[in-house]
Amino acid sequence: MTTTARTTTDRTGTRGVRVVGLIALIAGVLMIVAGAVTWATVSSQLDAQNITVSEDAAFLAGDTVDGPFSAYAQAQVIDEHALAATGGLTYAELDREDPLRDTAMNASFLRASLFTSVVAYGVSALVVGLGVLFGLVGWSLRSLASRPVPAVEAGAPRATV
Template sequence: MTKTTDASAVRSTTPGGVVRVLSVLVIVAGLVMSVAGGATWLTVQRQLADERITVSEDAKWFAGEKIDGPLTAYAEAEVIERHALEASGGRTYAELDREDPTRQVVMTGSFLRASLFTSVVSFGVAALAMGLGLILAIIGYVLLLVSRRLAALTPSATD
């Protein structure tokens, strides 16, 4: 009784073949994450730039610069907080009476700060996705090298 073996079936079930399939999946996942992170970064950056906002002149950092990144957005959020607290005598929105006319100013400042902080967080998530994607791609490449070594060590089906 002769047993015929399909060489491609043997390759995909050997340890090297399994590692090779896994390596390709990890590389693809890494590339997708990197591209998605980059696209998110660029989208948030464009949206901020389209607003044509500049960092206030009395900011500690980046005064007068266009807000189009995480650092400039954070710098402006700090200025807005300082201005709102100055306008309210150091009190937050929750500490102001409902009839206090500065309550609206402080509320608007809080809203603007939250919007800027959302963009800062979005930049962070995008950077995280790009970084993890790069790491996954590197791990996938290393797994691909391991699969080649395993394939070289495993006897072929025709031997």
């Protein structure tokens, strides 16, 4: 079967694809920047607190808490210290009048704050990853939409796959 194709480019319908590609590309760049700024902000705020991972931590002992792993390590060791101080009882398990309840409560608040920063790191990494993906999809759409597509002459048979 013979097909006849013009050498001119037919870009009918590609404008919408190019616009969507541009939007995805811009969104990707914005997401990468937003994720990186969030990561840097959380890091600088944690670093400003001058927290050092306890020497008896399972990992990163003595490290400055300024990243997701050091924040997690410190949260874990705070839990160990609080349970040791309260005889293995959590805040909810301690009697309301027990003076150790304040220790358990403070430990719980500190751990929650550190875990919040760990979650913030995870979300910012996710946003950067999605930004890369959006950028690649946008670049791909624009690249594909800008390629010449041979136009088939009217009445000419179309090749089927």
